[in-house]
Amino acid sequence: MLIVELNDRNLLNIPTDAFLVGIKKYSSECYKHFELADVVEIINDIKKLNKKVFIDLTNVFHDADLECLKKDLEKLQDADGFFYFDLGVMSLIEKEKRVYFAPTYLTNQFDINIALEENKYVLVSPEISLKELNNIK
Numbered sequence: 001m002l003i004v005e006l007n008d009r010n011l012l013n014i015p016t017d018a019f020l021v022g023i024k025k026y027s028s029e030c031y032k033h034f035e036l037a038d039v040v041e042i043i044n045d046i047k048k049l050n051k052k053v054f055i056d057l058t059n060v061f062h063d064a065d066l067e068c069l070k071k072d073l074e075k076l077q078d079a080d081g082f083f084y085f086d087l088g089v090m091s092l093i094e095k096e097k098r099v100y101f102a103p104t105y106l107t108n109q110f111d112i113n114i115a116l117e118e119n120k121y122v123l124v125s126p127e128i129s130l131k132e133l134n135n136i137k
Contacts, residue, residue, distance in 0.1 A: 003054060007032040012045055018052035020083065026069060027056035029083070029101065036072055043078050052080040058101055061086045081120060096120050109135040 004016040012019070022030025023039050034042060039055065046053040055076055061069065066088050073092055076082075082093050083101040090098060098119040106112050107125040109132045115122045116136070124133070 001052070003052075005030055005032070006042065009038075009042060009045070012049060012051075016051065018054060018080065019046055020054045020056055021079075022056045026059050026072075028060075029058040030056045036075065040075050043076065047078060053078075054081045054083055054099060055079045057082050057084045057086075057089050059086065061088050063088075066092065083123075090118065099123065108132055112136050 001017045003018040003020050004014065006012075006019040006021045019042075020030065021039055021042055022033040023036055024033040025036070027033050043053050057069070059065070069089065070092050079097070081097045081099045082089070083099045084090065084093070085100065085102040090100075095118065098121070100106070100115045100119040100122040102115075103123050103125045105125075106115060106122055107127055109128075112122055112124055112128075112132075113136060
């Protein structure tokens, strides 16, 4: 699956399988950050094009932030998945929508297989060898 970071709402028709969308108060990895209300609209627009949409939730969260996120996730329920690395976020997202984004930690087949037990997808380290990739279940 090809996932492209959305930097401009006018580029929804580019040839891709899915988009990664950043939210101002929750995203640290995306270049472009949209307001939450805009992201809700963007999700609907992407879904109309029969593409998948993933949300970047890669901030480091404190307890109060997690409470806010919990409420906002209700507005984002139509997203196909959520990129995260803060383990506090994991408890707020159902397993089928989790994308563990910790490439600096997922450097071998054992780390990846453990992460896949709790997540639908994981992003692996670019340093992982082809041999190790082939040993992932």
